[in-house]
Amino acid sequence: MEIIIADHAGFCFGVERAVGLVDETSKNNKDVYTLGPIIHNPQIVKKFSDQGVEVCEDPESFKATDTVVIRSHGVPKKIYGQLQEKSVNIVDATCPFVKKAQSSAQKLGKGGATVVVFGEKNHPEVKSIVSFIDSEFFVVSDESDTMELPFRNSYALVAQTTQNSESFDKIAEILKTKCETLTVTNTICNATSLRQASAINLAGQVDVMLIIGGKNSGNTTRLYEICKSICKDTYHIETKEELDTDIFKTSRKVGITAGASTPGYLVDEVIEFLKEVTNEQD
Ligand code: SF4
Structure with missing residues (x-):
């Protein structure tokens, strides 16, 4: 079985930067919060929660000793004012x-x-x-x-x-x-269109297409819908645990892509899993 990964898949620049900022901030500060989930990926949100970073949606609930990370798609201007009034330490991960x-x-x-x-x-x-x-x-x-x-x-x-x-x-x-x-003024970022174009290209060449990413991620779900319309055996999974090995019994080529909010390690785990399946089939 051949495994092909889309040319553009997984974390975009802005998400990678935001996740890196949370990671770094959590190592250097106590009482770190993200204002809403940092990205639409439950595994990453859980990983940060294990590191002590909590999700909070209410800007009024912070104290002066808290550090608050603003996520990549930004917040309304008035939120900056609310956070400044509370004298919290703001880490702004809004994508440039x-x-x-x-x-x-x-x-x-x-x-x-x-x-x-x-x-x-x-x-x-x-x-x-x-x-x-x-x-x-x-x-x-x-x-x-x-x-x-x-x-x-x-x-x-x-x-x-x-x-x-x-x-x-x-x-x-x-x-x-x-x-x-x-x-x-064209303010469109090409991360989404690049991921969609390479997913379309790949879905036309494979027997099975795997889309990895949060079920709550809009851009991952869109990749799934696009690929499903081209390759009928398309599956949207968050982790390798959701894969049924029967799917791969008759497949020769498996395509993989991932949304802009999907961390690389989840993609790597799926690839490792598929390699094991291939070895078992040989
Ligand atoms: S604008 Fe959005 S999609 Fe583009 S790099 Fe930034 S976070 Fe990613």
Whole structure:
């Protein structure tokens, strides 16, 4: 049995940085918390909990002796104020690409444009981006939302970092018909599209496709859905324990990919498990 790993799989830059910051912070500080789960991966959250890092969702509950890590997709501006008022030690793991989306939106709004954010209205990252805009703004999730926007003298377009570039361009085209001046700042990060493109490529070449990552991870679930539409024997697992060896009895090629929030060691464990299965079959 041949095992092929997608060219782009697992931790993206921002998640790797955030996880590294939590690890380092927990070694040097007591009373360390993450404001919400650091990533959508239960195994990593459990690992940090074993290191004494707890998850807390309520910024009002901290004390001055606490250290609080802000996760990679950022928090609304007012949360910084709440944490500063409590004098907690803030470790900001907001991904630099998300910071860029926040600061672009802020600057464009200050420049007098009505800001349009292409993204999911209720996603924490979008909530954080819009919190930095002091002027009028709209959030659009697709082209039909954009069609509904009123005419304005000046619009400025930014995006949630994980959105699709093609849709972003289409939204920009629609916005051009809704204003005199349009400023477009593409704040999309390519980590998601690279993972999807290499998963699509791999799913077309294999008998079985394994998608590793949190069941609560949106980007991992999306990889599963895409691959399932190409390779019918596609499975979404969090760890090797979920694998049924019968799946591999007739398979010659197994493809593996993992979401941007999946740590490398979980992927390695699955690969080791598959190698053992292969040896048993020989
Ligand atoms: S997907 Fe991109 S923007 Fe989001 S955390 Fe990863 S590197 Fe940063």
